[in-house]
Amino acid sequence: DAGITQSPRHKVTETGTPVTLRCHQTENHRYMYWYRQDPGHGLRLIHYSYGVKDTDKGEVSDGYSVSRSKTEDFLLTLESATSSQTSVYFCAISEPGQGSTEAFFGQGTRLTVV
Amino acid sequence: GDSVTQMEGPVTLSEEAFLTINCTYTATGYPSLFWYVQYPGEGLQLLLKATKADDKGSNKGFEATYRKETTSFHLEKGSVQVSDSAVYFCALRHKNTDKLIFGTGTRLQVFP
DSSP, X not given: OOOEEEEOSEEEEOTTOOEXXXXXXXXXXXXXXXXXXXXXXXXXXXXXXXXXXXXXEOTTOTTEEEEEEETTEEEXXXXXXXXXXXXXXXXXXXOOSTTOSOOEEOOOEEEEXX | OOEEEEXXXXXXXXXXXXXXXXXXXXXXXXXXXXXXXXXXXXOEEEEEEEOSTTOEEEETTEEEEOBTXXXXXXXXXXXXXXXXXXXXXXXXXXXXXXXXXXXXXXXXXXXX
């Protein structure tokens, strides 16, 4: 298994509170991605990073921010959590390769906003 | 923008039946195409991929062919097993940006 660790694995938080999810890799892969998985929507890209301090928005980036200060860590922050952000969040990593290389996924973080 | 469209599920089959899960895509240029599988309670794992037109990806009895003319990448298996029950995701990866885009997923249920 690729060395990807997501933390925490489960979290319940209250509306309006800040939340940070962490993705840690030991593979030294350049690309890291954050997705959310919701019934009927599949996996939707929130943000991704193509290097340290280099990030870009995905299709559902509103309400989320990310940071990547070192290769191995990619943080996803919900500045003020809302119930619509209740979801399962997945981190993925990959190497660049003109689109041909596979991505490896973490085990997911289940976030509940009450 | 780039997008992936999959057939809605669930797909319910008896063991040893033939499987097809349809996938079409919209993208600028010619992306790489992937099928990922998600077993209950787990993350996604790569099932197969194809990186250019007419390529056929295959793994564990599953196959999919990259059809540029119909912008499709349909997943097939000749004889499914109960252990194939999972959610299957079609995805594309843009060759210029490496952005990875997924479809909505199709749940497959195989009964003995």
